[in-house]
Amino acid sequence: MGCGAETSWEQTFYDPIELSDGRMLRSLRDAGHVIQELPKRTQNRPEWPAAVGALLLVVECNGDPMLTRIGIMRALNTAEPMEPAVPRRKRALKSGANGDTPILTGADSGASAVP
Structure with missing residues (x-):
């Protein structure tokens, strides 16, 4: 890349990255080795080239x-499936006694169950 700085694979992470198999990534060299060990299919997922960059x-x-x-953590965590979004239900409107004032019904109506 030509930044002119000294190349150092020995830099360490402030907080080591713990992998699901129990291994710890403590340095940039560790991260490079783990990324090289990944299957090609995993390496080609969009998150991993960003982490390598x-x-x-x-x-x-x-x-x-x-x-x-940050790049490695994002790549590691995208493999986990996200919880499916729960569809939100609209509150039903019911006509009032005189027919022109809507009344909220259901659990979100705010009505108290206390007598």
Whole structure:
């Protein structure tokens, strides 16, 4: 990349990254090795090239390892399925006694169940 800074794979993360198999990524070198061990299919997911780009930027420009940590954490956490969104239900409107004033019904009506 040509930043002119000294290249250092030995920079350490402020907080090591714990992998699901129990291994810890403590340095940029550890992160590089783990990324190289990933199956090609995983490496080609959009999150991983971004993490690799951040890793190389930090190594070649002697940047803050937090940038790499963020990229790796995002890539690791996108593999987990997101909880499906629960569809929101609209509250039903019911005509009032005289027919022209709507009354909220259902659990969201705010009516108290206390006698």
